[in-house]
Amino acid sequence: MTRTDRVFQLVGSCNNYPWGKQGEKSLAVQLHKKTDPNFEIKNDEFYSELWFGDYPDFPARVLETGELLQDVLQKHKDELLGKKVIEELGGQLPFLPKILSIAKALPLQIHPNKELAAKLHKEDPENFTDPNHKPEIAVALSKFEVFAGWKPLEEVQLLFKRLGVLRQFVPAGIEDWSELTLREVTRSLLQADEKTVKSVEEALAKASKEELGKQTYILDLLPRLQDQYGATDNGSLVALLCMNFLVLDAGDAIYIPADGIHAYLSGDIVECMARSNNVLNAGFCPPADRNNIDMFADTLTFKPSTRSKDSVILPSQDQGKVKIYKPPMSEFDMLRLSLFQGEGEDIEAHRGPGVMIITHGNGTMLADGKTFRLKEGSIFFVAPGVKVRIDSPGGLEAHMAVVA
Ligand SMILES: [Zn+2]
Helix, strand or coil: CCCCCCEEEEECEEECCCCEEEHHHCHHHHHHHHHCCCCCCCCCCEECEEECCCCCCCCCEECCCCCEHHHHHHHCHHHHCHHHHHHHCCCCCCEEEEEEEECCCCCEEECCCHHHHHHHHHHCCCCCCCCCCCCEEEEECCCEEEEEEECCHHHHHHHHHHCHHHHHHCCCCCCCCCHHHHHHHHHHHHHCCHHHHHHHHHHHHCCCHHHHHHHCHHHHHHHHHHHHHCCCCHHHHHHHHHEEEEEECCCCEEEECCCCCEEEEEEEEEEEEECCCCCEEEECCCHHHCCCHHHHHHHCCCCHHHCCHHHHECCEEEECCEEEECCCCCCCEEEEEEECCCEEEEECCCCCCEEEEEEEECEEEEECCEEEEECCCCEEEECCCCCEEEEECCCEEEEEEECC
């Protein structure tokens, strides 16, 4: 790579969390192998995520030279990161893009706000590896099932009124629920011992359709979650009783704010987050992997943006053949380009860097005076101020995180 290259191809890194899809079934590793043909996919291994940012845990490299993306960006900050990122966003790639292939529930989690993240990083840098917040978006590549945010209060309250076994979790003397009630109920559900969780799940499995009202989907999901994490995992109770359950189609997106509760359940997605790896876990993982439950419960947000299915969905704006998802925060936007056979589209220059992955199909890209071949799985870095033209004879879909 010469000093002046402003567009270049990357190769990402895969990881192996136990919730990932197995062997060839994982889209994350399939896409990875197209860029790294020597990568050997093992059929008994789980491939959960493909990361392609400059974060040190699973870093991307420049395909041609093997250099770490992080090193190249730091060497050529002005050309590759640009003024806005250097002056306002910390002088590193401010977002972290990933492909996730999910076979079973990820840990029930939140990503702490900036203030708490900075405090945790100071006290325990081994487990909290940066001081940043991590709001995130997920764009579905296929059917995507997810628990995210809270059901409307009245729905949760009704359930806890109708099912006698749940009353033990409600603070005494409460008639009308507030956000505070939901916080305390969530805390009690997460702190319940295994015996209690088991007996509540047994009662829940026998609940009648009248008792569950429009929440009868709980009867289908409970055995699935028990199959994945046993009958004593506190996460199942919080997810089923208190959280929204959503089923998204390809192209739909959700936004998870700082401190927003979520647990992805199944599907393939493009995920992008602020440059951070901080997480607090409270369920769908071994008890030893859970963080302090009081800290988790005290940090949870109940803002209106987390309180109903519709408010969790992130709308997109159309611009030609590009859909733009703008999470309500400053670090990045996500673009989704869809081209049918024979179509082409320009992607305007941005003020900061962009990272693009071809999630389907193939084509060509004209950028920075050069022509690049695009195929499924290809990942490209695009510097600030570079306009991109993409054409596809057979159809193509690409996702690109950018600093707008
Ligand atoms: Zn998350």
